[in-house]
Amino acid sequence: MTTKRKSTKPHRRTANAPENSFVAGGFAPAPEDASILRLDTKPRRLLIGGKWVAGASTRETINPATGEPIATFAIAGPKQVDAAVAAARRAYEGEWSALPAAERGKLLFRLARLLQERSREFAVLESLDGGKPIRESRDIDIPLAAAHIFHHAGWADKLDYAAPGRRPRPLGVAAQIIPWNFPLLMAAWKLAPALATGNTVVLKPAETTPLTALLLGQLIEEAGFPPGVVNILTGAGQTGATLAAHPGVDKIAFTGSTAVGKAIQRALAGSQKRYTLELGGKAAHILFEDCAIDQAVEGIINGIFFNQGHVCCAGSRLFVQEGIADTVIRKLKRRIETLVVGDPLDKNTDIGAINSPEQLERIQELVAAGKAEGAECWQGPQTLPRRGCWFAPTLFTGCSQSHRIVREEIFGPVLAIQTFRTPAEAIEKANNTPFGLSGGVWTDKGAKIFKVTGALRAGVIWANTFNKFDPSSPFGGYKESGIGREGGLHGLHAYLDLHHQSPTMS
Amino acid sequence: MSWLTLFSIALPYDRWKRLRSLQGAARLPSDFHLIPLQIRWIEFSAVMNQASSRFPDLSALPPVDAIGIDERVRRAQTRSLKGKVKLDALHLAVTMLDVTTLEGADTPGKVRRLCAKALHPMPGDLSIGPAAAVCVYPRLVKTAAEAVADSTVRVASVATGFPSGQTALKDRLSETRQAVRDGATEIDMVISRGLFLAGRHRAVFDEIVRTKEACGDAHIKVILETGELQTLDNVRKASEIAMAAGADFIKTSTGKVQPAATLNVTLVMLEAIRDFHERTGRMVGMKPAGGISNAKLALQYLVLVRETLGPAWLNPEWFRFGASSLTNDLLMQISKQREGRYPSIDYFSQD
Numbered sequence: 001m002t003t004k005r006k007s008t009k010p011h012r013r014t015a016n017a018p019e020n021s022f023v024a025g026g027f028a029p030a031p032e033d034a035s036i037l038r039l040d041t042k043p044r045r046l047l048i049g050g051k052w053v054a055g056a057s058t059r060e061t062i063n064p065a066t067g068e069p070i071a072t073f074a075i076a077g078p079k080q081v082d083a084a085v086a087a088a089r090r091a092y093e094g095e096w097s098a099l100p101a102a103e104r105g106k107l108l109f110r111l112a113r114l115l116q117e118r119s120r121e122f123a124v125l126e127s128l129d130g131g132k133p134i135r136e137s138r139d140i141d142i143p144l145a146a147a148h149i150f151h152h153a154g155w156a157d158k159l160d161y162a163a164p165g166r167r168p169r170p171l172g173v174a175a176q177i178i179p180w181n182f183p184l185l186m187a188a189w190k191l192a193p194a195l196a197t198g199n200t201v202v203l204k205p206a207e208t209t210p211l212t213a214l215l216l217g218q219l220i221e222e223a224g225f226p227p228g229v230v231n232i233l234t235g236a237g238q239t240g241a242t243l244a245a246h247p248g249v250d251k252i253a254f255t256g257s258t259a260v261g262k263a264i265q266r267a268l269a270g271s272q273k274r275y276t277l278e279l280g281g282k283a284a285h286i287l288f289e290d291c292a293i294d295q296a297v298e299g300i301i302n303g304i305f306f307n308q309g310h311v312c313c314a315g316s317r318l319f320v321q322e323g324i325a326d327t328v329i330r331k332l333k334r335r336i337e338t339l340v341v342g343d344p345l346d347k348n349t350d351i352g353a354i355n356s357p358e359q360l361e362r363i364q365e366l367v368a369a370g371k372a373e374g375a376e377c378w379q380g381p382q383t384l385p386r387r388g389c390w391f392a393p394t395l396f397t398g399c400s401q402s403h404r405i406v407r408e409e410i411f412g413p414v415l416a417i418q419t420f421r422t423p424a425e426a427i428e429k430a431n432n433t434p435f436g437l438s439g440g441v442w443t444d445k446g447a448k449i450f451k452v453t454g455a456l457r458a459g460v461i462w463a464n465t466f467n468k469f470d471p472s473s474p475f476g477g478y479k480e481s482g483i484g485r486e487g488g489l490h491g492l493h494a495y496l497d498l499h500h501q502s503p504t505m506s
Numbered sequence: 507m508s509w510l511t512l513f514s515i516a517l518p519y520d521r522w523k524r525l526r527s528l529q530g531a532a533r534l535p536s537d538f539h540l541i542p543l544q545i546r547w548i549e550f551s552a553v554m555n556q557a558s559s560r561f562p563d564l565s566a567l568p569p570v571d572a573i574g575i576d577e578r579v580r581r582a583q584t585r586s587l588k589g590k591v592k593l594d595a596l597h598l599a600v601t602m603l604d605v606t607t608l609e610g611a612d613t614p615g616k617v618r619r620l621c622a623k624a625l626h627p628m629p630g631d632l633s634i635g636p637a638a639a640v641c642v643y644p645r646l647v648k649t650a651a652e653a654v655a656d657s658t659v660r661v662a663s664v665a666t667g668f669p670s671g672q673t674a675l676k677d678r679l680s681e682t683r684q685a686v687r688d689g690a691t692e693i694d695m696v697i698s699r700g701l702f703l704a705g706r707h708r709a710v711f712d713e714i715v716r717t718k719e720a721c722g723d724a725h726i727k728v729i730l731e732t733g734e735l736q737t738l739d740n741v742r743k744a745s746e747i748a749m750a751a752g753a754d755f756i757k758t759s760t761g762k763v764q765p766a767a768t769l770n771v772t773l774v775m776l777e778a779i780r781d782f783h784e785r786t787g788r789m790v791g792m793k794p795a796g797g798i799s800n801a802k803l804a805l806q807y808l809v810l811v812r813e814t815l816g817p818a819w820l821n822p823e824w825f826r827f828g829a830s831s832l833t834n835d836l837l838m839q840i841s842k843q844r845e846g847r848y849p850s851i852d853y854f855s856q857d
Contacts, residue, residue: 021591292570
């Protein structure tokens with residue numbers, strides 16, 4: 001045997017001494033380059049009847065991560081709303097209705113491909129204007145928007161099969177008012193079914209995030225849609241209210257807050273107009289003792305911190321069975337510590353900027369209310385940038401059903417945690433809310449999944465996952481979370497008049 | 507009355523049963539003599555008492571959701587390492603290498619060449635490496651031990667009827683003892699996948715305890731061969747068994763079965779290590795092996811380790827890569843980071 005010493009000396013520690021920046025933690029900046037956008041200072045215009053026209057006034061859109069202005073855009077007044085609705089009507093009664101359905105499909109397919117080709121540009125613009133991390137706009141928003149357009153393009157010439165025995169007809173002019181949390185994705189959710197079914201559209205993006213919708217407008221022109229089929233009006237709440245109440249509109253599709261949804265419903269009372277409303281939510285995320293805990297923790301993270309919690313279906317109320325509550329909370333905190341909060345354009349960012357100072361104020365108000373009402377607040381250790389709108393990932397434990405943070409939609413990275421003892425208790429608490437948009441159930445037991453999901457009064461329920469979207473799956477709420485569905489066959493029917501029977505059936 | 511009867515009367519029944527089951531047969535090993543019996547028994551019962559209290563409650567394990575694991579891994583894969591952070595991570599990865607050759611065609615010459623590479627991955631540049639260990643078959647341990655003597659490079663040997671583990675336990679134990687005597691300071695053992703899949707978890711546990719005992723001071727890495735365990739629940743279960751039985755490291759694969767290491771099984775094992783550490787306070791190391799052939803993938807493993815276990819595991823004492831072709835790609839990427847371009851492959855030694 002060798003006389004030399006066995007090699008049991010300690011390994012060189014130089015590589016893992018504190019100076020190793022990888023071991024020390026953090027990532028070097030890895031930002032996407034915003035120069036591909038070639039942003040200029042020219043004010044953005046409105047798309048009406050195939051022409052880009054000026055509005056009644058202008059306004060700046062701000063990068064919420066820095067507070068700096070990005071671009072100036074037009075505010076559409078009543079005159080522009082009239083013009084847009086009239087242009088949409090002309091297109092509907094003229095060229096668009098005369099076009100064979102297969103040609104409509106072709107145009108949509110072309111639009112989806114153009115969107116894919118320029119996906120990087122769209123992702124960067126979406127993150128710049130709205131504050132969401134590029135990881136999400138690149139991997140979720142833009143691909144999903146393209147998927148929705150592709151899916152509905154396929155339906156355009158097959159509508160008879162979407163409603164067997166009926167002769168489906170378009171409704172006419174659809175007014176579509178979309179929110180700031182998923183600006184492009186919501187535009188795609190609304191435009192794709194409306195156009196596939198043969199309607200024309202007046203689209204109004206939110207005032208804090210108008211840019212991707214305007215860029216989509218350019219793509220719509222490039223794809224070759226006839227003028228007036230899609231009209232885009234930027235503006236604030238007043239523009240939206242004027243549009244929704246406009247007598248020339250046949251259908252209103254709105255996504256946004258419950259308060260505005262109620263106002264729209266009141267304004268439409270007694271009219272013939274059809275409408276779908278996608279409103280607020282306060283989803284219950286239920287973890288049973290027998291769930292895959294680590295993956296459930298990941299699901300919680302995805303449920304509440306996706307898009308800074310600016311998600312109507314965010315899993316903002318967590319219910320954990322008592323036996324695993326300590327473990328889950330410990331693991332959740334540990335995972336939150338690894339999340340990166342910062343520059344939305346950085347590829348490593350998990351949580352970006354809060355969309356606007358107004359929204360930040362709303363979050364701060366409700367978090368203060370949570371503390372005042374006696375819930376225990378824990379926040380991630382991340383240092384927040386000094387400029388711009390930011391909020392650290394936040395957990396509340398010791399919450400009860402009567403707390404405002406449990407009852408009201410916060411629309412921010414704030415999770416209210418409660419415990420439960422039995423499935424019946426979990427279901428009762430989960431349903432005890434005026435909302436009913438979404439929910440989540442985590443258990444390893446198949447029978448429990450069916451029992452609990454069947455008892456939850458919410459429109460979308462995920463089992464052992466959260467925040468999954470697919471164009472073929474209808475999305476929408478119960479109770480004050482909305483009326484009607486988007487996506488899938490149900491979403492298609494929302495843009496069709498199904499009262500006519502097909503001749504072969506009568 | 508034979509000594510065996512006397513012995514059995516002196517033992518409580520459950521101990522006797524356990525002793526017999528451990529040997530896998532009713533017969534005691536041939537080197538089991540009466541005089542040292544008492545001493546052996548004392549050692550043995552100490553090990554067994556400790557062991558029996560450590561056998562994990564497998565029914566208490568949380569299930570593993572394969573889709574959730576996949577999602578978490580894909581998210582970790584989007585992490586982007588740039589500049590100095592990337593360079594430092596590449597340097598770290600070199601020091602975590604178990605430079606491996608496990609082929610029928612291995613010769614002392616081949617092993618010496620491998621050892622030279624482990625000692626000086628980039629000749630003339632002392633800032634890179636050395637690797638953590640060389641990993642060879644038992645017959646080549648002496649050669650390797652001589653080649654890396656007086657360095658920080660360890661000698662690891664696969665033992666226990668590698669890669670299938672389908673030899674008698676006593677042969678596996680004596681192979682282990684011989685490898686340690688020859689100079690191995692780390693033993694990479696394989697578990698009996700047959701016993702595991704037959705549901706005989708306790709027997710798998712006992713074999714690891716025995717092998718660990720045979721290792722003496724040498725570290726033991728327990729190879730689960732995740733490619734044969736098939737489900738992630740099984741991977742989690744096997745990890746718990748190995749750690750409870752005293753594994754210093756848990757290792758994914760032999761490299762002889764496909765799939766070998768994947769980020770998904772590694773994440774399941776890292777989560778098991780994290781939970782075990784929280785429960786017992788004992789750190790266990792992790793070694794993915796097989797199929798990690800490029801630097802980009804290696805860095806993704808390191809990101810998973812950092813985000814699951816934290817910085818305490820980011821050193822060769824607690825994390826290793828089992829790989830044969832990874833070294834040169836790491837070196838190539840280090841050159842690229844430093845100089846901004848890729849050098850020709852001819853600048854890196856092929857060993």
